[in-house]
Amino acid sequence: MKSIPILSDPNASSVWLPSVYRRSGVESLSSTPAESRSATPSLYQTYHGYHTSQSHQSLAALVSTPPSPTLSREWVQPGSIARLHNRDDADIWKGWRRWIFRLVPFLTFTNTALYLTYLGLRIACVILAQKAQGITFPGAWIFIAIEIIVAIPSQMHNFWTMWALKKRTRPKLRLIGNExxxxxxxxxxxxxxxxxxxxxxxxxxxxxxxxxxxxxxxxxxxxxxxxxxxxxxxxxxxxxxxxxxxxxxxxxxxxxxxxxxxxxxxxxxxxxxxxxxxxxxxxxxxxxxxxxxxxxxxxxxxxxxxxxxxxxxxxxxxxxxxxxxxxxxxxxxxxxxxxxxxxxxxxxxxxxxxxxxxxxxxxxxxxxxxxxxxxxxxxxxxxxxxxxxxxxxxxxxxxPEDYGGHLKQRTRWAIGTVDTAFKMNFCLWGDSVRQMTTAQRFSGFLYATLSLYTILLTASLFAIPIILVWGKPLVAFANYEQLRWLIRACFAATISNRLCEFALFIPAGYHTGQRGSRYQLWMSPYIALCIVRAFLLPKWLGGQAQAFKPTGSLHSALNERDLKTRKNMFRRLWAVLFNYMAVFHLSFVYLTLVAVVLTSYRCFFWESTANGIIMCLLTHAFWPPLTFLFICSSLWTPVSYAIDPPAMPDREDLLKRDPKTGVAHPTRESKKIAFGGQAIWFELEYTVATAFTALVFVYSFIF
Incomplete structure (x- = not known):
C-alpha cells in the first residue's frame, strides 16, 4: 500500500497528486480535475467490498413518518432526519431548573428597575445634602461613579438577558442512513x-x-x-x-x-x-x-x-x-x-x-x-x-494548563473581538453588516464594547483606596429619613440581584456564574493593557497588536498543576506577581484593606456614641453590600492561585482509551468541574455580604 499523499510542491500553489490506496486488491477511482472548484456530491466512490462506518439505522423507527414542516425542505428526504427531542439541550438541564429560568426576564427587569431607582435616590440625596449643608461631597460623587462603572457590565448583560423572553426552540436532531x-x-x-x-x-x-x-x-x-x-x-x-x-x-x-x-x-x-x-x-x-x-x-x-x-x-x-x-x-x-x-x-x-x-x-x-x-x-x-x-x-x-497560557488565550480573544468590531464599524453601519437584524447589530456592538470597557473599569479601581483614605463620606444625605430609604433601596436592589443571579446562572451552575463575575474584575487590567497597546499606543510608545506577553524572562514552565514538577511557592509568586504583572492586584488589595482599617479607626476616634460609630462606618467604608470586599476577593485571584494552585492528574488519566483502536474519549468524571474549597470560601463571602445587607436593612427601622 502506498503511503499517504504528500504535497509535491511545498508552496501554496502546489497540488495534491492522486494517490492509489489498495485494500484487498481494490483501488480508489481517479480524482476530480484541479480546475473544478464546485463542491461535488461525493468525496470518493465507495470501495468495492469495503464496509463504511456504522450508521444510525437504529434510529430509523423514529422517522417512520415524514419530518415536521420545519424540517421539510426540497432536498431533505423524508426519513433522513430524526427529531429526538423538541429541545437540543434536553439532556443538559431539565426539571425545576427550567421553570426557574423562565423567570429570568422578569427578575432581570425587576433588578434593573430597582437598581436604577436606588441609583436615582443616591444621586438625589447627594444633591439635597449639598443644598442643606452648603458643601459638596466629592467622595460621594466618586463612589457613585465607581458603583455605576462596576455595575455597567452586569446591567448590559441584564438588558441582553431580558431578551430571553424569546423562547429558543431548536430541536435535537440526528442524520440517518448513508445518503x-x-x-x-x-x-x-x-x-x-x-x-x-x-x-x-x-x-x-x-x-x-x-x-x-x-x-x-x-x-x-x-x-x-x-x-x-x-x-x-x-x-x-x-x-x-x-x-x-x-x-x-x-x-x-x-x-x-x-x-x-x-x-x-x-x-x-x-x-x-x-x-x-x-x-x-x-x-x-x-x-x-x-x-x-x-x-x-x-x-x-x-x-x-x-x-x-x-x-x-x-x-x-x-x-x-x-x-x-x-x-x-x-x-x-x-x-x-x-x-x-x-x-x-x-x-x-x-x-x-x-x-x-x-x-x-x-x-x-x-x-x-x-x-x-x-x-x-x-x-x-x-x-x-x-x-x-x-x-x-x-x-x-x-x-491552558498554566497561568500564562490562560492570559494569552483570553487577551487574544479580546483583541480579536475588538479588532473585528473596528473593521465592521461595531456592526452599526456599512456594507458588511447591511443585512443584519437589530438584535445581530446590538450583539456585535455589546460584546466588543464590553472588552473596551475594561479600560474604564481598570481606571476606576484606582479610585477606591484613594477615596477611602481620603476620609470623605461615601454616602451623603440630608437627614436620617433619607438614609433609611437609601438603605432600604440598597437592600431591595441587592436581594433582587442575588435572586436574578441564581436564576440566570442555573443552566451553567450557580458557582460557574459567580466565577465569571469575579473573572471580569481580575482579568480587566490584563485585557485593558493589551487593548491600549494594540489600538491606542503607537509602536514607539510600546504599541503592539498581540496578546499578553510576560515581562522579563521565564526560564522554565511553572508546571503549577503538577504536584511532582511544580516550582516552589516563592518562584510561583515571583512569576505571577512580576512576570505576569499581578503586583497590581496585590497592591490594590493591600491598599484597599489598609484604607478600610484606617477609615474605621477614624470613625471610632471621631464618634463617641454607638449609633454615631455605626453611621460613620456605614457611610465611610461599609456601605452594603460591601462592594470593596467583593472587588478585593476578585483581584486576589492571581495571588491565591500562585500560592495554592489546583493539582490535576496527567491527561491520560482523564481519558478512557480503546486498547484496540487507540481512540480516546474523556471519562464521565473529567467532563464535570469538581467542587472545591475555593468555591465554598467565595460562597461564604457572598453569604456574609448578603447577611450584612439584611442586618443593615433591619437596623434602618431602629435608628
Missing amino acids: VPTVDVFVTSCGEDDEVVLDTVRAVCEQDYPRDRFRVILLDDGKSERLELAIGNLAMVYPNVFYMARTKIPGVPHHFKSGNLNYGLDQVHNLPGGAGQFMAALDADMIPEQEWLRAVLPHLLADPKMALACPPQLFYNTPPSDPLAQSLDFFVHVIEPIKDALGVAWCTGSGYIVRREALDEIGNFPLGSLAEDVATSTLMLGKGWKTAYVHEPLQFGTV
Missing part, C-alpha cells in the same frame, strides 16, 4: 503535543458517519515530521485521512489559523472527488463525540440559508473550583443559547460545520484577525445567512 452530504473535516494544529493532536484525529476518523462521505485533513502549521509519519500510518487503516502543511515564508504574513484554514479550503479541490459540500473544523485538542457530524449537520440541511452550526466548547481538564474561570460554561450554557434564539449565534472556533457556498460568498475565512471565528460568523450574518448554536455536548478539549 449523507460530503464533509471535509479540518483539524488545525500548530506545535501542540503530537499525542494530543492524534487523539483528535483518531476520534474524527471513528465518527459514526459513512467513511466514503467525509475526509479528515490535518492542517499542521507546526510542520511536524512525526505527525506526518503518524498520519501516514493512520492512512493505512483510515484511507480518508490526509496530512497537509503549508510553507510559511519568513517576513510574509501567514495569517495564523485563518490562513491555515484557507490553505486547506484551497487544497481540498485537488483531492480525489474535489471539495466536499460542507467543511468542518476542530481545534487540535478538541475530541469530538462519535455522533458529532450526525448531530450538527441536520441543522444545516433543514434550512438552505443556514450557513454555520456550532456546538459548545467543553473541557475535560478543568481543575476543581475552576479558580481562573477557564471553563466557558456561562457563555456556552447561558449567553450563547440566548444569542441563538435571537439569530446571533457565534462561531466559537471549534466543532463547527459550515456550508461551502456561504464561505465562498464571504471570500473564505477573513485574514488579519485574531478572532477569525467571530469575524466569519459576523460576515455571514451581514450577508443574510443564518447561524445556529447546537446546545449538545459534542466536543471536549483542554484548557
Whole structure:
C-alpha cells in the first residue's frame, strides 16, 4: 500500500497528486480535475467490498413518518432526519431548573428597575445634602461613579438577558442512513503535543458517519515530521485521512489559523472527488463525540440559508473550583443559547460545520484577525445567512494548563473581538453588516464594547483606596429619613440581584456564574493593557497588536498543576506577581484593606456614641453590600492561585482509551468541574455580604 499523499510542491500553489490506496486488491477511482472548484456530491466512490462506518439505522423507527414542516425542505428526504427531542439541550438541564429560568426576564427587569431607582435616590440625596449643608461631597460623587462603572457590565448583560423572553426552540436532531452530504473535516494544529493532536484525529476518523462521505485533513502549521509519519500510518487503516502543511515564508504574513484554514479550503479541490459540500473544523485538542457530524449537520440541511452550526466548547481538564474561570460554561450554557434564539449565534472556533457556498460568498475565512471565528460568523450574518448554536455536548478539549497560557488565550480573544468590531464599524453601519437584524447589530456592538470597557473599569479601581483614605463620606444625605430609604433601596436592589443571579446562572451552575463575575474584575487590567497597546499606543510608545506577553524572562514552565514538577511557592509568586504583572492586584488589595482599617479607626476616634460609630462606618467604608470586599476577593485571584494552585492528574488519566483502536474519549468524571474549597470560601463571602445587607436593612427601622 502506498503511503499517504504528500504535497509535491511545498508552496501554496502546489497540488495534491492522486494517490492509489489498495485494500484487498481494490483501488480508489481517479480524482476530480484541479480546475473544478464546485463542491461535488461525493468525496470518493465507495470501495468495492469495503464496509463504511456504522450508521444510525437504529434510529430509523423514529422517522417512520415524514419530518415536521420545519424540517421539510426540497432536498431533505423524508426519513433522513430524526427529531429526538423538541429541545437540543434536553439532556443538559431539565426539571425545576427550567421553570426557574423562565423567570429570568422578569427578575432581570425587576433588578434593573430597582437598581436604577436606588441609583436615582443616591444621586438625589447627594444633591439635597449639598443644598442643606452648603458643601459638596466629592467622595460621594466618586463612589457613585465607581458603583455605576462596576455595575455597567452586569446591567448590559441584564438588558441582553431580558431578551430571553424569546423562547429558543431548536430541536435535537440526528442524520440517518448513508445518503449523507460530503464533509471535509479540518483539524488545525500548530506545535501542540503530537499525542494530543492524534487523539483528535483518531476520534474524527471513528465518527459514526459513512467513511466514503467525509475526509479528515490535518492542517499542521507546526510542520511536524512525526505527525506526518503518524498520519501516514493512520492512512493505512483510515484511507480518508490526509496530512497537509503549508510553507510559511519568513517576513510574509501567514495569517495564523485563518490562513491555515484557507490553505486547506484551497487544497481540498485537488483531492480525489474535489471539495466536499460542507467543511468542518476542530481545534487540535478538541475530541469530538462519535455522533458529532450526525448531530450538527441536520441543522444545516433543514434550512438552505443556514450557513454555520456550532456546538459548545467543553473541557475535560478543568481543575476543581475552576479558580481562573477557564471553563466557558456561562457563555456556552447561558449567553450563547440566548444569542441563538435571537439569530446571533457565534462561531466559537471549534466543532463547527459550515456550508461551502456561504464561505465562498464571504471570500473564505477573513485574514488579519485574531478572532477569525467571530469575524466569519459576523460576515455571514451581514450577508443574510443564518447561524445556529447546537446546545449538545459534542466536543471536549483542554484548557491552558498554566497561568500564562490562560492570559494569552483570553487577551487574544479580546483583541480579536475588538479588532473585528473596528473593521465592521461595531456592526452599526456599512456594507458588511447591511443585512443584519437589530438584535445581530446590538450583539456585535455589546460584546466588543464590553472588552473596551475594561479600560474604564481598570481606571476606576484606582479610585477606591484613594477615596477611602481620603476620609470623605461615601454616602451623603440630608437627614436620617433619607438614609433609611437609601438603605432600604440598597437592600431591595441587592436581594433582587442575588435572586436574578441564581436564576440566570442555573443552566451553567450557580458557582460557574459567580466565577465569571469575579473573572471580569481580575482579568480587566490584563485585557485593558493589551487593548491600549494594540489600538491606542503607537509602536514607539510600546504599541503592539498581540496578546499578553510576560515581562522579563521565564526560564522554565511553572508546571503549577503538577504536584511532582511544580516550582516552589516563592518562584510561583515571583512569576505571577512580576512576570505576569499581578503586583497590581496585590497592591490594590493591600491598599484597599489598609484604607478600610484606617477609615474605621477614624470613625471610632471621631464618634463617641454607638449609633454615631455605626453611621460613620456605614457611610465611610461599609456601605452594603460591601462592594470593596467583593472587588478585593476578585483581584486576589492571581495571588491565591500562585500560592495554592489546583493539582490535576496527567491527561491520560482523564481519558478512557480503546486498547484496540487507540481512540480516546474523556471519562464521565473529567467532563464535570469538581467542587472545591475555593468555591465554598467565595460562597461564604457572598453569604456574609448578603447577611450584612439584611442586618443593615433591619437596623434602618431602629435608628
